[in-house]
Amino acid sequence: MPRKILPHPGLTVLLTLTWLMLVNDFKWGSLVFGAFLGVILPLLTAPYWPDRPRIRNWPAAVGYLGIVIWDILKSNVSVALIVLFRPRAGLRPAWITIPLDLDTPEAITVLAGTITLTPGTVTADLSADGRALLIHCLDAPDPDAVRDDIKARYETRLQRIFG
Amino acid sequence: MVIDILISALLVIGGVFGLVGSYGLVKLPDLMTRLHAPTKSSTLGVGGVLVASMLMGIVAGDLSWHELLITLFLFLTAPITCNFIAKAWIARNLTPQDLPPTGTPRNWATLDLTEEPVLPALTPPGQPGRPS
Numbered sequence: 001m002p003r004k005i006l007p008h009p010g011l012t013v014l015l016t017l018t019w020l021m022l023v024n025d026f027k028w029g030s031l032v033f034g035a036f037l038g039v040i041l042p043l044l045t046a047p048y049w050p051d052r053p054r055i056r057n058w059p060a061a062v063g064y065l066g067i068v069i070w071d072i073l074k075s076n077v078s079v080a081l082i083v084l085f086r087p088r089a090g091l092r093p094a095w096i097t098i099p100l101d102l103d104t105p106e107a108i109t110v111l112a113g114t115i116t117l118t119p120g121t122v123t124a125d126l127s128a129d130g131r132a133l134l135i136h137c138l139d140a141p142d143p144d145a146v147r148d149d150i151k152a153r154y155e156t157r158l159q160r161i162f163g
Numbered sequence: 164m165v166i167d168i169l170i171s172a173l174l175v176i177g178g179v180f181g182l183v184g185s186y187g188l189v190k191l192p193d194l195m196t197r198l199h200a201p202t203k204s205s206t207l208g209v210g211g212v213l214v215a216s217m218l219m220g221i222v223a224g225d226l227s228w229h230e231l232l233i234t235l236f237l238f239l240t241a242p243i244t245c246n247f248i249a250k251a252w253i254a255r256n257l258t259p260q261d262l263p264p265t266g267t268p269r270n271w272a273t274l275d276l277t278e279e280p281v282l283p284a285l286t287p288p289g290q291p292g293r294p295s
Contacts, residue, residue, distance in 0.1 A: 080180060088190070113242040122195070122199060131266075
């Protein structure tokens with residue numbers, strides 16, 4: 001039963017690679033110990049992800065990563081410009097509710113992390129039934145446009161990735 | 164020569180964004196707006212220095228993988244730290260009237276004082292014989 005020994009093969013590979021990168025030098029002993037960690041840790045943490053969603057669309061996931069990195073670069077510049085040149089009184093911070101169509105905790109976590117890392121928005125809270133996200137905007141003249149933008153740009157892509 | 168200029172440019176860009184992020188902490192008016200400065204500007208500030216360090220490693224023929232790991236860990240931890248600070252601040256300073264409505268039957272999780280479990284659909288039923 002390979003599924004029983006390796007419940008999460010992707011995580012096993014990732015942990016082994018992370019260990020090798022931490023050691024920063026290839027040695028066979030490190031590979032063996034990394035592989036050991038890669039087998040043990042998924043077995044120990046398995047109870048924490050009972051129904052993990054699978055990534056169904058890998059090209060979309062890679063494309064999403066590219067978009068997020070590009071948006072992080074843009075958001076850094078825009079936030080820096082606001083900090084440097086906008087007088088305090090000119091800021092329009094706002095709370096925005098984003099109704100969620102995603103329903104798995106993993107997909108919601110990815111969306112929340114993306115929102116925090118991208119232009120002028122920070123994820124603050126989740127509704128108790130997991131159907132809405134509360135976000136805070138540094139400068140939002142038009143809160144509805146921000147909400148629609150996040151839903152169109154990130155959420156629809158995540159729905160495609162996690163199916 | 165070209166690569167030296169590139170590395171220097173990356174270091175300067177990283178330093179400038181790190182400085183702007185710290186200045187944002189001083190300048191912005193309250194905690195929620197202050198959260199924006201370090202979570203964003205410092206990402207590029209640290210990122211610039213890390214890319215410069217990797218380039219230097221490649222040029223010197225002594226490539227180090229630690230920069231990649233630092234980037235990965237930073238991207239994983241920055242949003243979570245930010246979220247925890249925001250939740251603590253909401254719990255201490257705000258009431259449901261200060262926030263927009265959720266548009267769902269339940270309140271925001273931090274301010275939800277009912278005994279019902281958060282995310283009922285995602286919480287597995289309690290196991291028999293175990294106190295819940």
